[in-house]
Amino acid sequence: MLSPSSSRTFVRIVFVGLTLLLASLLTARYKLEAPYDRPYGKPINLGHQANQVAFSRTPPKENVEAGGTELGAETTDSWADEDDWDLWGMSSMGDKAKNGWDPLESSTTPFTELQVKTCVLSPGLYDLCSPTSSAKEDATRGKWERIDKDLSKRIGVYYLYIYARRLLPGSDAPVITDIRLLNHTATTEDLSDSGTWVEVSTSLREGVWPRMTPLFLHYKLTPQSDVFAARKAEGANGSAGDLQPITELDVLYGGKEVHPLPGFTRIEQMVTGGPDDAKAIGTGYGKGTRVGASLAYRKENKQLPTTPVLRFSNAGNFTILQIADLHFSVGPGACRDLDWKREAECKQLGADVYSLKWLETALEEVKPDLVVLSGDQLNGQETSWDAQSVILKWAPLLYERGIPWTVVFGNHDEEETTLAREDLMRHLPLFMGEAGPSSVAGIGNYVRSIRSPSAAGDDVALFNMYFLDSHANVRNVNPWAKPSYDYLKPDQINWFRGRSAQMKTYTRPYAPPRQLTTTNRVSSNRRPGRPKKKPARPAAGSNGGRRLVRLTKRQEEGSLANLNEEWEQAGVQELQELEKEMKADAEAEFGLAGDDESLTPAVEPYDGSEIVDNPDDDISFESSASKSDGQTETVGIVSADRLEEAEEEMLAEEGWLEPTVLPAGPSKASPMEAKPNAMVFMHIPLQQAYSPKVDVSPSGKRLRIGERLEGDGASKTDSGFWQQGVLAQGELPAPRGEGDAPVDAFWDGEAATPTTGRPEVKVVAHGHCHITSDCRRIDGVWICFGAGATYSGYGNSTFTRRMRVYQLSDFGERIETWQLTDEKERVNHAVLVGDGSIEQQ
Template sequence: MAFSLFRFARFLRSIFVPTASIIAFSCLLTFIFVLYQPTPGPGSLQKLGWQSWDTVNDLTGQVSGSSRPADDLESPSSGSSVPEGVDWWNVTTSSDDLDVASLPLDVWDPLMQHDTGSCGAWLKTYLSVSEIHITECLVDPWLIPSMASEFCTPPSTKEDDAKKGKWVRVERNLKLQVSMKSLNVYYRSTRRHDIPLVTEIRVLPEKETPSPFSHSWIKVAHPLNPFGEKRYLWYKAEKTWRDMTDAERKSDLITEIDVLFGSDQPWYGFERVQQATYDGGGPREPVWLTYRKGVKPPPRAPPLHFSRDGKFKIMQIADLHYSVSVGTCRDTILSPCTESDNLTTTLLSRVLDIEKPDFVVFTGDQLNGQMSSWDERSVLAKFAKAVVDRQIPWAAIFGNHDDEDGMSREAQLRYLQGLPYSLVERGPKDVHGVGNYVLKVKSADPSMTHLLTLYFLDSGAYSSGVQDWWGIFHASDYDYLRQDQIDWFLQESSSIDAIERPFTPDGAKDLGSVWKRQAADQVLPNSKRLAKPNAMMFFHIPMQESGAAADVDPVTGQPLDVGNVLEESGASKKSAGFFHKGLLQAFESDHRAGRRATEVKVVANGHQHNSDNCKRVKGVWLCFGGGGSYSGYGQIGFDRRFRIYDISDYGETIRTYKRTEHDDVLDDMILVGRGAPPPFEGVV
């Protein structure tokens, strides 16, 4: 026993020194790299580091951090009450607080509004462009990102990075149409007050100079044109932030640079430089440099609401099929017919002015795809122009062509949300597709009662197909609504509360919770009942049931099918049973005295340009919008058209008709409510 204790003690003594050394060394490293905080010397207050939020204050000569003066802080909202005499939808609500400190400063993003005003209005600073450069690279940095910083980025120093900002690449290859090489615009941005900032940009031929000329104009050494005659970029950097007035800072400072392909309008808030970098020719489209001055967040849409007399009008726009180019006319006797995208926008503008809808729904295939929408951002910038110009709230869903040319639906959705008056939502990420969401239309009175539900679903693109040797996908069948979308819809439907119908302004508010206390077996009066609001649903590719036999009107004995079907069915050959397992299982009321009417009364589809019929199947109206664009396929003699849904009686009555390119109103009919065919009484 003694021998064993002796050996154990000797063992402890042998490991003591190395163990103590390791522990001591670990403590030393912890102190140096974690605990030790060196005292900042006076020089640290004079350095403006990259990504630092210290701002040089030219008014006081001191450095201020992110703290704000106490008297500059805005008082919190006094509550959600609406001021007397003001409509509830006109009350500005505070948007989600954006932590501007989290916005990356060395990443190009034309949707990001850099406004570093965290120091108060008296120190409000835009992240402004301070220098511009043009770089040509052997390979597009988008293909091999690691090459961008190593071989393509303009040279710089740490001092220049700290003073002017790091180089940011505009991720738009000016040579995209003509070469495998890359020609990119780079710029620096800064928030400093003592650096000359860019206020003007011009593109000029090789031997021209800006007029009037001054020494503040700087010529970029490398030509900007991707093809043809040489053109150079000039930019004017004359005044510093401290030398500008507040008005000049808001209206003159360039805060972002972008590139536009084609001759249409640039992204919201951007302007085109007066001369193109390339004029285009043959199959090649013009290329423009665009820029944004100041901070211009897109205006937000007001909440959807009925008018005070209980009306709400929806206009469906189906299958625009816009391209980067001005478009090519298809299947029309219109002559001359050139620049079909622009002609369609003109037609849209005229119909919008006649109908004056409260809400517009784009039901898919906004983009033509098929290799003609190769720069999706340039197309997305123009497709909703007529609606945005009239400040009409709008929503959109994807069609099978929208993501054919490369940009994913996820990426496109972010741009859709960045357009003015957009109500587009992403929807849950664990459900098939992008853009499964719900919008609610409420009453105009202070009760803000939910009176109409609008469901939007992503019906996908293609469920099967083959890819050839060239990497081109050849579809063999369209996509369809999946089981998880059925589950999502039923879950959303079950979360909607019943209301007193038909609705009268403030009626539900006066009654309080009396209807909730009704016994389950009590029969409600015929004039009033508890039920969910009527609902409509929008998705692009139709269900197989759109080709099924229609319900028969018991009064006339005629099928409830009004309109034209001049083509084969565009539905998928596959189905998860959305119609039977989803639509027919979501009822407007579970009350024993209520008839088992479905919540969704109307389904609106696009996809089939030469179909514009409305057919009732087992109580649900399945309607096509008809083709409204000269850029999409059509049929001679079948006018371009748009479907209108005129909803009245606070959501109880749904009327529909189509307005054509010649201003004819076709198939005016009531689908639901007073004057509609008798309700479906069969077995679902």
């Protein structure tokens, strides 16, 4: 037992020891939290930040003599005065820090540091990825900001993200002006630019399995004074050229066909999926499984062009190209339902790239004033998990040509994807759409008008287009029940009627108040020539029907240079032999001469601008159409049978088809005060598209053109939009007595103006059904299908991919339509409304 004196001595020693230990810990903590005071350009390790300075090509003293300052030193150049901080856009830092990474929003604040980190849990669940940083470092060097796209998505053992710090107000830290990716030790040839290069020590391929050669990110640090001097040398434009700082990073998934966002520059070296990746998916046929990822950076915010006002030409023309059901994926896509020759070409390039070449051909051929994508731009079905990478395959083809474009969404556009589609597209050039009112069901309920020519000087809306979200699938309580397609909701119908009631009337037909010159582009949409004889179609189930294969023509822009001449000659010879065999079979089966031109393999019967008396609706076949439950099923023609039965019943009772009589409307002989003609675009068809009640012309022929090769694609629920929306809104204002009360109330509280006459909407345009390409007039309104546009969606080898064109003329009084096939043929031509319409024939 210690004496009292010894006890006191022991307590004193323990107290002094604890005090020294605590003082050491506090000192260590202070040192660790202090900003690094390091001379840039020396090969030193930077502790837990895991960066290493590779080398400096420019000694600090030479840098000072050249007009700059040593990295890390205080700036004395006049460009760095307090007022010059606006050059970095520092006022936006608060919002940027609050909202986090967003490549769609503009930011002019430069990056100062980059880091690469991996983690086993998604940061969305629990963030274990962020680089180590103290509160003091955050306050003096900026907080780490995650570039919120996993570089190892679907290919890595764990998550991998890039992190960045941004320049803080008042800081003299150097800024990042260049980025390079190297899979080997850096040399002066790799990083030959003057300045200080920093290598991030964690490979961008960390965790990728099977393993790849490591790839390291290198970034160049440049003194702010050098950037300011370069800006001053450039003059008024304010750009520092190559020394312009990097202000944003983005990750792209997919191959080289995926474009970066406007203003971004794609780094040529792919992180994964490139030529040095043995497991790169390539075109998707036996070449691996990795879709691939790339980096892109932005230095300057690109000013997007002003959204144009849609206007008729001075000649009164306007061309709309409807592109239906692209079904694009993050990867190359799957080539579906093609003849053997096109399938070989498609697989060599990949379905999406092959489709893009066809899309380019169509844009050059049609030269539209507006492109409408009518749903299922994304393939869904677990293949389009990054919407941005899919949209940036096809959208640049439109806005880089200066073509305004817009969309409605389809059922597959909502399946397992990231990034709000409407947010992305509103940041892309020349996009004409909008999300629509938040109080109305769905995304993308909006109206766009085509107005009078600028030279007219009166700015009148002469044609309206309503865009509606037809949603995806109905949510079932029973998880095992087969999902069915959704339908328009009551608030959408009320919204449509409310917007229709707001449309101003004018005296139709429109007469410009001034004389207009017609030097604008003349429409090239001529009526196609008629062949000598309508091609015959073999009966369903016959050998001829099973063996009918169309002879494909090579797309001029889509030809593959690397297909050798011998392969082509062999293919042509085989097709010629097949044609002879088909003619011989037809002669035996149908008693036709072997040289009869009607046996030339064709996609579908020519129907020109005629009314089809006996539609060829007796065809059925197997298709790989993927429905909402992911199952493949046989596509039939249930609707056609209903139409034929109704026609036979009417003929049996009446002996003829009773003509449909519509109210009189505006004409040159009888001008009227009326609302503009209009169209509706939506993806999933209305039930009325399959109604047997097809209008009949005065000559006793059904108003129908084209054909259907698949069954009912409508929702099982009738939304009521046809009766309560389309037919309820006439084009003429109804006469009202004095003191009449308003009828109907709408979502915005506005009252409807009573209408009468023919429906305001003249055409309802659908997508969704890839091998249905007809138009039918029902109750005075045409319902038309666009048919599948690309090789990435289901189809049939005897049915060409196609896009529908709507040609408006006479300032919207005349509407004609036709379809452009991938063989550059124009089929299913008809004038639907106006002078020369098929009703008048």
